[in-house]
Amino acid sequence: MCPQHITTKERLAIPRQEMPSQSPDVRNKNFKEVNLGYTPELARKEALRCLQCKDPACVKGCPVNIKIDQFIKYIADGDFLGAARKIKEDNVLPAICGRVCPQEDQCEKACILTKKYTSVAIGNLERFAADHERETGNVELPAVKASTGKKVAVIGSGPAGLSCANDLIQLGHAVTVFEALHELGGVLVYGIPEFRLPKEIVKQEIEGLKQLGVKFITNVLAGRSVTVDELLNEEDFDAVFIGVGAGLPWFMGIPGENLLGVYSANEFLTRVNLMKSYQFPNNDTPVFNCKGKNVAVFGGGNTAMDAVRTAKRLGAEHAYIVYRRSEAEMPARLEEVHHAREEGIEFLMLMNPLEFVGNEQQWLTGAKCLKMELGEPDESGRRRPIPIKDSEFILPIDMAVISIGNGSNPLIKQSTPDIEVSKRDTIVVDLNTMATSKEDVYAGGDIVTGGATVILAMGAGRTAAKAIHKKLMGIATHE
């Protein structure tokens, strides 16, 4: 079909193209990426489904307003590099966002086709364009403006920091990114598993920033190795962007949480992803030996799905999601839930843990749970789970992973008391500029919002970059 001569009726007749993936019983035993990506044929076919709306709702549905209609047209026309170029005008990490963005709640939800048909697979197409550009060795770097002589420090090399650094370097500022861990990428490397986001892709996106001139320094923990004030006053940075991400994990505060075999999702995932403990003993860091064991992950978000699917891949006999509400209330992406179920993850809904029980050596043996039923909606709009009387039982498990969210890292607050924080210890900013209460200091990502998404953090990084540029160049803002 020629894209110029296809009728709307013909477009509507094309079904949404399925994302090719590893078969579930193969992939649940390896850490290779689940989704394999569209072929050029599948991508063009999917792109033809786009109606090229005059006023595309999808663009407004995207937190960084990628020109979705335009890049899809490039794909339909077979100009895949043109598509990648168009995306990168608004999104610096398309190979990552194409994989981990919750498109069904953003651009794809807004797609006009959603009402009567199924939406265009925008995420799959974004990923295709970015992968095509990278795999064919055609990654193009944007121009960098003449040096402004200004220096900006970016704290944290996660999605917020990377997008902020990218915009600032292009505007001609000298940018140094400080990372606390030994690897760059933040949550993209310690949190999101290899099977959902290959680390090689993260490395290559960061490599692009290095080639633009961004300086990266690992093993620097802000608040301990260096403070925000020292960056401004002693190291002569003109502005600082704080994108340090989420902090220490929350626990449930129930008895037995310190038994052996009870992990936070952060620790479990960090061991496996960052420290590569799935390759123990070739890598020195061990992790709980899941082989033939029963593992329960408590929580219903994307991190919980990542953890439970990781446990399954490490050989767990039974890998459960235990969630106190019903599946409809789970915050995880539909695709992740769907993938998890295909891989043999067992979903135990409407179940609330009361206590962890262990043996004499203090190893976990089970979780005492209570069955729940749904009552009236609560403040979050979700139906409140109510305990069913006398429904207590013990779920026999060898390992528990608690995945109910994170608090804020206290180090910035402790070391920089003049930055205003909320009751939850998140940093308070002006959302138009991401400026904090401290002059020349900006913040964005999970340290501002609490646990959120990669794309929201990226959007915040870009907003901050724009404001930092205006401030440094003395450009008046009219907001």
Next chain:
Amino acid sequence: MTFALIRKARKSPLSYEIKKQMHKIVSATFLAENIKKIEIEAPRIAKKRKAGQFIMLRVNQTGERIPLTIADADPEKGTITIIVQGMGKSTKELNTKEAGDTISDIVGPLGAPSDIENFGTAVSIGGGVGTAIAYPTAVALKKAGNYVITINGARSKDLVILEKEMKAVSDEAYITTDDGSYGFHGFVTQKLQELIDSGKKIDYVLAIGPIPMMRAIAEVTRPYNIKTMVSLNPIMVDGTGMCGGCRVTVNNETKFACVDGPEFDAHQVDFKNLTDRNKLYLPEEKQSAEAFAHKCKLQ
């Protein structure tokens, strides 16, 4: 926004390598069998560190991140000193390093610094390699005007470390050995009890060493209500306040040793839970250590 394309990225998707600033070892000498003093270049840390703080260190690209207390630092030279006892694979591997070798990653200074003030009479107790960790705090306590008593315990004479350094910062310095081959014959707890019984007014005790020792010290001072601090060594992963693996129970609350500690009130620490949790990876630690020993034999 204009988006002119000026050049193409290097066509080397798989040749990507992280360019790292490695940390060079300036000097490395054994203080006793299996206990090595290593001075490493780490200028940022040398400038910032305070007594009681630690680093996370990764020997090489496949290594674990291990916490090690900073024993000393020279901000001018830009170096820090650690004192390492070869226990498991990672520490044994670290102890094979010599001057001129490099360490892949070091981050720090981590943890809250020791709470230093003029308490009056302060007793610093170090057990085994814990002496190295107690040393910088003893220095700081002396500087703050305390009458400093140090008690350093070892199994036998040849395992006694930092004797000269400790003596230099102490108003009274004692060595104890389990086998009586040097100094006081007995445990550090017995020496401390002896000091208390002699009528000496003790205002502050810092105890660093194996968990059973710290636990025993807590029981010695508890009846006298002497403020007693211990430096805890739970298993850590990132050490930066992210993973929650280093949680310890203090005063029935969950605390994180990497950001809330590592020093805690000895009378409030749940030592049993810490002992249990530190056994989490015993089989894996054994497997790694044996493989490493085998590899060393082959070389």
